[in-house]
Amino acid sequence: MPPSMPRRGPEMTVTESRALDEIKIGGMGASRRRVEDNRFIRGRGHYIDDVVLPGMLHMEILRSPLAHAKITRIDTSRAYQIPGVRLVLTGDMMATRNLAWMPTLSYDTQAVLATDKVRFQGQEVACVIADDPYIAKDACEAIDVEYEPLPPIVNPDQAMAPGAPLIRDDKENQHDNVAFDWEVGDKERTDQAFASADVVSRISLHYPRSHPSPIECCGSVADFDRATGKLTVYMTTQAPHIVRAAVALIAELPEHQIRIVSPDLGGGFGNKVPVYPGYVMSILASILTERPVKWIEDRTGNLISTGFARDIYLDGELALRKDGRILGVRMHTTSDHGAFFADAQPSKFKIGLMHSAFACYDVPTAHLTARGVYTNKAPGGVAYRCSFRVTEAMFFQERMVQAAADDLGMDQAEFRRMNFVRDDDFPHRTPFGFLTDSGQYAKCLQVGLDAIGYADFRAQQAEARSRGRLLGLGISTMTEPLGAGNSREYDILGIKMFDSAELRVHMTGKAILRTGAKTQGQGHETTWGQIVAHELGIPSEDVLVEEGDTDTAPFGMGTYASRSTPVAGAAVAMVSRKVRAKARKLAAHLLEVSEEDVEWELGRFYVRSNPAQGVTIQECAMAAYSNMPDGLEPGLEANAYYDPPNLTWPFACYIATVEVDPMTGVWDVLRFVAVDDCGVRINPMVVEGQIMGGLTEAYAMASMQFITFDAEGNCVGSNFMDYLLPTAWETPGWELHEVVTPCPHHPIGAKGIGECATVGGPAAFVNAVVDALGGTGVRNIDMPLLPDRVHEALTEKHDVSGAPPVKTD
Ligand code: CDP
Numbered sequence: 001m002p003p004s005m006p007r008r009g010p011e012m013t014v015t016e017s018r019a020l021d022e023i024k025i026g027g028m029g030a031s032r033r034r035v036e037d038n039r040f041i042r043g044r045g046h047y048i049d050d051v052v053l054p055g056m057l058h059m060e061i062l063r064s065p066l067a068h069a070k071i072t073r074i075d076t077s078r079a080y081q082i083p084g085v086r087l088v089l090t091g092d093m094m095a096t097r098n099l100a101w102m103p104t105l106s107y108d109t110q111a112v113l114a115t116d117k118v119r120f121q122g123q124e125v126a127c128v129i130a131d132d133p134y135i136a137k138d139a140c141e142a143i144d145v146e147y148e149p150l151p152p153i154v155n156p157d158q159a160m161a162p163g164a165p166l167i168r169d170d171k172e173n174q175h176d177n178v179a180f181d182w183e184v185g186d187k188e189r190t191d192q193a194f195a196s197a198d199v200v201s202r203i204s205l206h207y208p209r210s211h212p213s214p215i216e217c218c219g220s221v222a223d224f225d226r227a228t229g230k231l232t233v234y235m236t237t238q239a240p241h242i243v244r245a246a247v248a249l250i251a252e253l254p255e256h257q258i259r260i261v262s263p264d265l266g267g268g269f270g271n272k273v274p275v276y277p278g279y280v281m282s283i284l285a286s287i288l289t290e291r292p293v294k295w296i297e298d299r300t301g302n303l304i305s306t307g308f309a310r311d312i313y314l315d316g317e318l319a320l321r322k323d324g325r326i327l328g329v330r331m332h333t334t335s336d337h338g339a340f341f342a343d344a345q346p347s348k349f350k351i352g353l354m355h356s357a358f359a360c361y362d363v364p365t366a367h368l369t370a371r372g373v374y375t376n377k378a379p380g381g382v383a384y385r386c387s388f389r390v391t392e393a394m395f396f397q398e399r400m401v402q403a404a405a406d407d408l409g410m411d412q413a414e415f416r417r418m419n420f421v422r423d424d425d426f427p428h429r430t431p432f433g434f435l436t437d438s439g440q441y442a443k444c445l446q447v448g449l450d451a452i453g454y455a456d457f458r459a460q461q462a463e464a465r466s467r468g469r470l471l472g473l474g475i476s477t478m479t480e481p482l483g484a485g486n487s488r489e490y491d492i493l494g495i496k497m498f499d500s501a502e503l504r505v506h507m508t509g510k511a512i513l514r515t516g517a518k519t520q521g522q523g524h525e526t527t528w529g530q531i532v533a534h535e536l537g538i539p540s541e542d543v544l545v546e547e548g549d550t551d552t553a554p555f556g557m558g559t560y561a562s563r564s565t566p567v568a569g570a571a572v573a574m575v576s577r578k579v580r581a582k583a584r585k586l587a588a589h590l591l592e593v594s595e596e597d598v599e600w601e602l603g604r605f606y607v608r609s610n611p612a613q614g615v616t617i618q619e620c621a622m623a624a625y626s627n628m629p630d631g632l633e634p635g636l637e638a639n640a641y642y643d644p645p646n647l648t649w650p651f652a653c654y655i656a657t658v659e660v661d662p663m664t665g666v667w668d669v670l671r672f673v674a675v676d677d678c679g680v681r682i683n684p685m686v687v688e689g690q691i692m693g694g695l696t697e698a699y700a701m702a703s704m705q706f707i708t709f710d711a712e713g714n715c716v717g718s719n720f721m722d723y724l725l726p727t728a729w730e731t732p733g734w735e736l737h738e739v740v741t742p743c744p745h746h747p748i749g750a751k752g753i754g755e756c757a758t759v760g761g762p763a764a765f766v767n768a769v770v771d772a773l774g775g776t777g778v779r780n781i782d783m784p785l786l787p788d789r790v791h792e793a794l795t796e797k798h799d800v801s802g803a804p805p806v807k808t809d
Contacts, residue, residue: 021537022533022534025537025539025540025603026540026541027530027533027534027537027540027602028531028533028680028682028748029681029682029683029684030530030540031683031684031686032526032529032540032683032685034523034525034526035525036519036523036525036526040264045264045266046263046264047216047263047265048216048219048220048221048234048235048236048263049219050263051221051263051294054292055291056292056293056294057086057129057130057131057291057292057293057294058129058132058133058135058136058293058294058296059127059128059129059130059278059281059282059293059294059295060127060128060136060140060295061124061126061127061140061278061281061295061297061301062125062126062127062128062140062143063121063124063125063301063304063305064121064122064123064124064125065121065147066118066149066152066712066713067118067119067120067121067152067377067713067714068118068119068120068150068151068152068713069117069118069147069148069149069150070116070117070147070148070150071091071114071115071116071117071118071125071145071146071147072147072148073144073145073146074090074091074092074143074144074145075144075145076088076143078142078144079128079139079143082130082135082138083135084130085130085139086130086289087129087285087288087289088126088127088128088129088139088143089113089126089127089128089129089281089285090125090126091112091113091114091115091125091126092115093113094113094115094281095115097284099112099250099251099280099284100112100113100115102246102275103250104274104340104342104343104379105274105275105345105492105493106341106342106343106344106345106350107341107347108179108341108342109170109171110342111123111170111277111340112280112281113125113126113127113277113281116169116170118147119339119340120305120338120376120377120378120713121376121713122304122378122715123339124277124278124305125143125145126143126145127140127281127295128140128143129285129289133294133296150165151165152376152711153165154710154713155375156313156334156335156336156373156375159177159178159336159373159375160373167375167376177373177374177375178371178372178373178374179337179341179372179373180350180370180371180372181370181372182349182350182369182371182372183367183368183370184432184433185365185366185367185431185432186365186366186367186431189328189364189365190319190329190365190366191367192365193328193364193365194317194328194330196327197319197327198320198322199320199321199322199404199407199408200318201317201318201320201408202316202317203316203396203399203400203779203780204314204780204801205313205314205396205780205801206312206313206314206782206783206801206802206803207310207311207391207392207395207783208311208705208707208708208782208783208803209309209336209708210308210309210310210701210705210706210707211307211309211705211717212267212270212271212307212382212384213269213271213303213720213723213725214265214266214267214271214272216266217236217296217299217301217302218236218271218276218278218279218297218302218306219235219236219294219296219297220234220235220236220279220283220295221234221235221282221292221293221294221295222279222282222285222286222287222292222293223286223293224283224286224287224290226290228257229254229257230259231247231253231257231286231287232259232261233247233258233259233260233279233282234261234263235260235262235279236268236272237262237273237279237558238262238265238268238270238272238273238518238520238558238559238560239273239557239558240260240261240262240518240548240549240550240553241260241516241550241555241556241558242492242495242557243260243275243279244258244259244260244550245493245495246275251283251284258550259550259551261548261549261550262518262547262548265518265519265521266520266521267520267521268520268559269384269520269697270307270383270384270385270386271302271306272307272520273343273344273382273383273558273560274306274342274343274344274379274382276305278295278297279295281295282294282295299719300718300719303715303718303719304378304715304718305378306378307343307382307384308338308377308378308379308381308382308707309382309383309386309391310380310384310391310392311335311336311380311381312334312381312389313335314332314333314392314395314396315331315334316329316330316332316396317329318400318404320404320407320408324405324414324415324419325418325419326358326362326363326419327363327364327365328363328364328367329357329358329363329365329366329400330366331354331357331369331396332369332371333351333354333368333392335371335372335373335381335389336373336375336380337373337374337375337379338375338376338377338378338379338380338381339375339376339377339378339379340374340379341374342379342381343380343381343382344382344383344388344560345388345492346388346484346489346490346491346492346497347492347493348489348490348491349388350372351368351370351389352381352388352389353387353388353389353390353393353481354368354370354389354390354392354393355368355432355433355434356390356393356430356432356434356480357393357394357396357397358430358431358432359432359481359649360439360478360479360651361397361401361419361420361421362419362420362421362422362425362428363419363430363431364431365431366431366432368432377715378715383560383561384758385694385759386561386759387481387482387484387561387562387755387759388484388561390480390755390759391755391758391762394476394478395759395762397478398475398476398477398478398760398764399763399766399767399780401415401416402474402475402763402767402771403779403780412473412767412771413449413454413475416445416475416477417442420441420442420445421436421439423439423441423443426438434647435646436479436649437646437649437744437745438649438679438742438743438744439479439649439677439741440651440677440739441479444652444653444675444677444739445475445477445653445675447675447737447739448475448653448654448673448737449655451673451675451735451737452473452657452671454473457471457473457657458473468662469659470659470772470773470794471657471658471670471772472657472658472660472767472768472769472770472771472772472774473655473656473658473768473771474656474657474658474763474764474765474766474767474768474769474771475654475655475764476652476653476655477651477652477654477760478759478760479649479650480649480755480756480759480760481647481648481649482561482566482647482648482649482650482751482753482754482756483561483562483565483566483567483644483648483751483752484561484567485497485498485567485643485644486644486645487643496643497567498557498567498643498644499515499516499517499563499564499568499641499642500515500516500554500555500556500568500571500639500640500641500642501514501515501516501528501554501568501571501572502515502554502575502637502638502639502640503572503575503578503579503637503638503639504635504636504637505536505538505579505583505617505621505637507621507622507624507626508621508622509538509542509616509621509622510538510542510543510544511532511538511542512543512544512546513528513529513532513543513544513546513572514546514552514553514554515528515545515547515553515554515556515564515572516553516554516555516556516571517547517558517559517563517564517567517568518547518548518558519547519559520559522559522686522690522754523683523689524547524559524568525545526545526683526686527565527569527682527683527686528543528568528569529541529543530682530683531569531572531573531576531682531748534573534576535573535576535580536576536583536603536617537602537603537616538603538618554639555641556568561752562753562754562756564752565648565682565750565751565752565753565754566644566647566648566743566746566750566751566752568642569682569746569750570642570644570746570747570748570750571641571642573747573748574640574642574747575638575639575640578638578640579636579638580617582624582636583617583621583624584598585629586623586628586629586632586636587605587620588605589623590619590620590623590627591606591613591614593607599611603616604616604617605617605620620636624636644745644746645745646745648679648743648746648750648751648752649743650677650678650679650751650752650753651676651677651739652674652677652756652757652759652760653673653674653675654672654673654674654675654698654757654760654761654763655672655764656669656672656764656765656767656768657670657672658670660769660773660790660794662794664791665787665789665790665791665792665794667703667769667787667790669699669732671733672695672732672733672735672764673735674691674695674736674757675737676691676737676738676739676753676756676757677739677741677751678750678751678752678753678756679742679743679746679749679750679751680740680743680748680749680750681740681750681753682748690753690754690756690757691736691756691757692736692757693757694756694757694758694761695734695761696726696731697757697758697761698757698758698760698761698762698765699726699730699731699732699761699765700725700726701758701784702762702765702766702783702784702785703726703765703784703785703786704724704726704730704786705723705725705784706723706784706803706804707723708804708805708806709806710806711806716806762783765785766783766785769785773793773794776797777797778793778794778798778799779799780800781793781800782800782801784804786804789804
């Protein structure tokens, strides 16, 4: 049935009428309920552990108890005596197949199973494949490994100290623990800016090691069929096609015989981008045993060995004119990558998109130097709900801005407003060379200030302080680059960053859409259907969305860095337009007029000279299979590869007000206002969900989350008793507002949103707590702002820096 169109009455404008049409069919702007939730809330999701294949074996990993040690002997004989054990893999066995080491997504190498030595606590040393997971676990304990301990290195200072033990002695020409040195910007011009500054404001910060901690840990089920030569791997990956390419290159299997399936994912947040040893071992185990092999990571394995984020020292300074104008920026970062540089980065940018810092401010010049070091920790630096280090960049930016405004004695909001890129200044070249193209920064700030009642709050704060109560207000404003690539600038291991969509409209007007992205809870099954509805007028409920199977989905770079809407979402719009172009030919045939005489309105073609004479998109679909004109290819389907001309640049203004208890250092969020401009919103409800989730993670990082290491390199934070996730009880209420500045180059004007709140949120909380401590001289408390650290800063009147110390009592 064609969609029923509302009647256009004289009282309704064309725009209103069109919006109503869209809402009716669940198109753009409809807060359509998430279709995937139908199965999730019934417990009918299909996650990796739900994959059960006939004859399946189970794999468990033996991990190193030590952070740095030579392996002198591994004896697997006792493990083999346990009934039900089928195979025990060690590094030496992997080495005979040239699989003991694998390339990482950042042009480094990583041990699959340790051969020479272990380089972090929790590193994979051996694995057992058995009839059930319990036998495999018991057998791991029966593997005898002898270690010769080496001095562990747990922070960059130790790593760079003269005479420090060499962690990566496996690498030729590696004589120290430096993974990379990198720089960007104009040093000379920046030096001149600093030489001419009235005031130089400085800050040094540590962004602690954190973990994306998706509720579902990692896992895989590898199934190699020797008869057909086909390898199918069901696995928790945010980027199935990259994994297929990696397996083809590492295992040297023919690419068309590799099928990677990423089923429902219980969250990813960047944790499921890297290729982990567990995946590789399960594949080899399946090839060797000729049976399906399942590996399901446990919580501790996930928290100590996979996908750490942040762990970076951020130092920098602003050159300022007395009147408040920023003249230049200097930044230096030292990032702790653990034992292997394994996080994904666009190849050109060693420290991700750190140089997106200060993109929303009109800064004439900037210079950034970055050093990455190896330590005896699990690989770090993954983009936890962020675009390749943009979280750290924006945290530094907004903490620096607060410190600079304070140093100048200026109002926080006014300092930002004065330095923002103006609305009429786009396109704008940022000091590090990005091109931003749209935004209404001052307006977003004003909406936020009005919502929080800025002037009133400052008055209340002064009054409260006179009675010994400590109130604070923190602002964080930022634009961030979402949607890598364009392919000119962005690639991973040489694979250019673009994305894709394939749309098939069946004869009854129902459709199936597949993309190269991979949802992990963001709701693509809902929102992609809305884009098709917007472009074709097919009700979104008639569009089935599938992602994550490399045998059926078109090639794409997957979902991370909030790139889905900017890139795959754009491909969905473009593929729908291709289908519409073909449907137009069918419409002309059905209406017996030439194509030029056919007009389009949502879901319907009509004759220009006689609008009452028309055909629906569904009628065109039927004709594509039953009544096509001579010479026209049958069927109604297309695919589109989309290479965006630029990144999208959403903007956010987050404002927190807090009260700090001077007796205990406990701080409470009084209010939190979020103003997000992500361009056109496909589904406002989904966007709000993304913002609320992101803010909750931001709050967690600011207030309670950290993973640290003792002097021996033992990981503290290996379970949810130590590494805290906020529940609804702790989480503050969020007050959400919107501004819409359409993206000028995106086909539907959308910008990414998924990570904005996680990126911009933390600085709002920290700025608010530091503001509450005004008058004490405290410039910084490093995250997490645990009560004892806040109390120490308040009572001792000094900054509190670095990771919280490990308490062993
Ligand atoms: O790449 P990822 O899906 O993590 O992030 P995203 O592209 O920012 O999208 C997150 C969710 O919000 C998706 O379901 C999008 O379709 C939706 N979204 C939206 O409805 N409108 C926007 N302007 C941006 C995202």
